[in-house]
Every structure is written in C-alpha cells, then in structure tokens.
Amino acid sequence: MSDNKIEYSIDDTPMTADEIMGYLKRIGIECDINTDLNSLALLQKAHLTHIPYENYDCLERRITSLNHKELYRKLITEHRGGICFELNGLYAWLLKSIGFNVKSHLSRYIIPEGEIHKRTHRVMTVTVGGERYLTDVGVNSECSRKPLLLTEGLIQNDGISEYRLEKDDFFGWILWQKLKNNDWRRLYGFTEEPQLDIDYIMPCNFCDIHPLSGINKFEKVSIFTDHSNIRIWDGHYQEFSEGEIIIDEIIEAEKKKEILQSIFSIKV
Numbered sequence: 699m700s701d702n703k704i705e706y707s708i709d710d711t712p713m714t715a716d717e718i719m720g721y722l723k724r725i726g727i728e729c730d731i732n733t734d735l736n737s738l739a740l741l742q743k744a745h746l747t748h749i750p751y752e753n754y755d756c757l758e759r760r761i762t763s764l765n766h767k768e769l770y771r772k773l774i775t776e777h778r779g780g781i782c783f784e785l786n787g788l789y790a791w792l793l794k795s796i797g798f799n800v801k802s803h804l805s806r807y808i809i810p811e812g813e814i815h816k817r818t819h820r821v822m823t824v825t826v827g828g829e830r831y832l833t834d835v836g837v838n839s840e841c842s843r844k845p846l847l848l849t850e851g852l853i854q855n856d857g858i859s860e861y862r863l864e865k866d867d868f869f870g871w872i873l874w875q876k877l878k879n880n881d882w883r884r885l886y887g888f889t890e891e892p893q894l895d896i897d898y899i900m901p902c903n904f905c906d907i908h909p910l911s912g913i914n915k916f917e918k919v920s921i922f923t924d925h926s927n928i929r930i931w932d933g934h935y936q937e938f939s940e941g942e943i944i945i946d947e948i949i950e951a952e953k954k955k956e957i958l959q960s961i962f963s964i965k966v
Contacts, residue, residue: 782836877941
C-alpha cells in the first residue's frame with residue numbers, strides 16, 4: 699500500500715457483479731464463466747498470462763494488505779501484480795464469488811532438495827463435479843498452467859511440463875514437476891486443513907520484512923505466455939521456454955521501465 703497502512707480487516711463479502719466483470723476484463727476473458735472445470739482452467743491460465751508476480755512493495759518494506767478491496771485496487775484497478783498471498787488471495791475471492799467450492803491451504807517450498815522452508819506459499823483446492831483440483835496462480839517460475847486433479851500418482855501434462863502428486867507424512871500433498879529434458883523434482887507440499895484469509899497475515903508479514911525472507915532482497919517480476927515464462931530477476935531480463943532459459947541479459951533502468959510497461963503491463 700502506498701501509505702504503508704497496515705490493514706488487518708478482511709471482508710468475506712462476495713465481489714459485486716461489476717467487480718467480477720472488471721476482474722475478467724483485466725485477465726482478458728469475455729465469454730461466460732460457469733462453475734465447471736473448463737471455466738476453472740480458463741481462469742487459471744488467463745490469470746497467469748495477464749497478472750504478473752512482482753515484489754516491488756516488499757522491496758520498499760511495505761506491509762502487504764490482504765484486504766480484498768485493497769487487493770482489487772492494486773491488482774485490477776491499478777494494473778499491478780503481487781506476491782503469492784496477493785495473487786492467490788484475490789483469485790480465491792474471485793472463485794468464491796463466482797460460486798466455486800474453494801478451500802485455501804498453506805504450503806512450503808521444498809526446493810532446493812534437502813532444505814525445509816517455512817510455510818510461505820498459498821494454494822487452493824477447488825471441488826468440481828465431486829473431484830478436487832489444485833489451482834495456483836502465485837508461483838514466479840514455471841508451474842502448472844491448469845488445475846491438477848488431486849490424486850496420487852497420476853501424471854498430468856499442462857502442455858509444457860508434466861506433474862504428479864503424492865502424499866507424504868510430513869509435507870502432506872507434494873507437487874512434483876518434470877520439465878522437458880529434466881528429472882522429476884519436488885516443488886512444494888501442502889497439508890489439507892483449510893485456512894482463513896487471516897491465517898496468511900503472519901507468513902505474508904514474514905515475506906515483507908523479515909531478514910530471512912527470500913522475497914524482499916531483489917526484484918522478482920514474472921509472467922506466463924502461452925509457451926514461455928518471462929521474468930526480470932535481480933537486474934536481468936530472462937525468458938524461459940519449457941523451463942529452460944533461452945535469454946538472460948542485464949538490463950539498464952530505462953530498458954527495464956519499458957519492459958515493465960510493454961510486457962508486464964505494470965507501471966511502478
């Protein structure tokens with residue numbers, strides 16, 4: 699928030715019809731949306747390709763507001779992006795307002811191998827037609843572009859990478875990913891107890907201001923295209939194709955400003 703105001707009040711009131719319409723316009727959707735799997739898949743991909751991950755507020759040590767109206771103002775009205783708690787928080791509000799059966803969960807990344815991280819990621823499961831699906835629009839690197847059926851062992855392909863889920867006594871559900879020409883690796887794990895929006899305030903504050911946070915050290919901006927992932931990462935412009943880097947170049951301030959507006963459609 700621009701005035702660094704701390705907002706702890708979170709309202710569960712659904713979006714208005716006009717707010718839903720504005721949200722759908724922001725992510726490029728002009729067709730009717732229903733509470734079916736096709737609509738959920740369309741929403742997830744559209745979100746990933748229109749609203750970027752970005753951490754500029756964290757770099758300014760601003761306390762992230764998880765208030766729904768503030769998230770809507772920042773990401774939809776002002777055409778900004780956000781970190782996972784903002785992206786998935788607003789997305790969960792949209793899904794609930796449309797009528798989807800949504801549960802939110804706390805997740806921990808488990809890369810690189812051997813390290814155990816704090817729970818600093820938000821994901822959702824959505825029940826459609828009696829089946830549960832994992833949906834996530836808050837990862838700043840290649841991750842599933844479609845909802846994944848929450849079942850063990852099934853290999854699912856989103857057109858870029860393969861994914862599978864397995865149960866673990868400690869991590870809960872583990873999401874595995876296999877990029878082209880790479881081995882399987884674990885991305886993150888989450889347990890099934892549902893979380894309220896207020897449950898994300900403390901991990902979000904950790905990401906905002908704690909010295910051990912990995913989100914407040916240098917700029918991280920990323921967005922998906924149909925076949926690639928583009929990002930600004932610590933002063934570098936990078937493009938990934940199927941998870942493999944194809945462009946990595948240092949960019950100057952003026953060029954970065956141009957890229958932020960032309961590719962990420964944000965003005966910081």
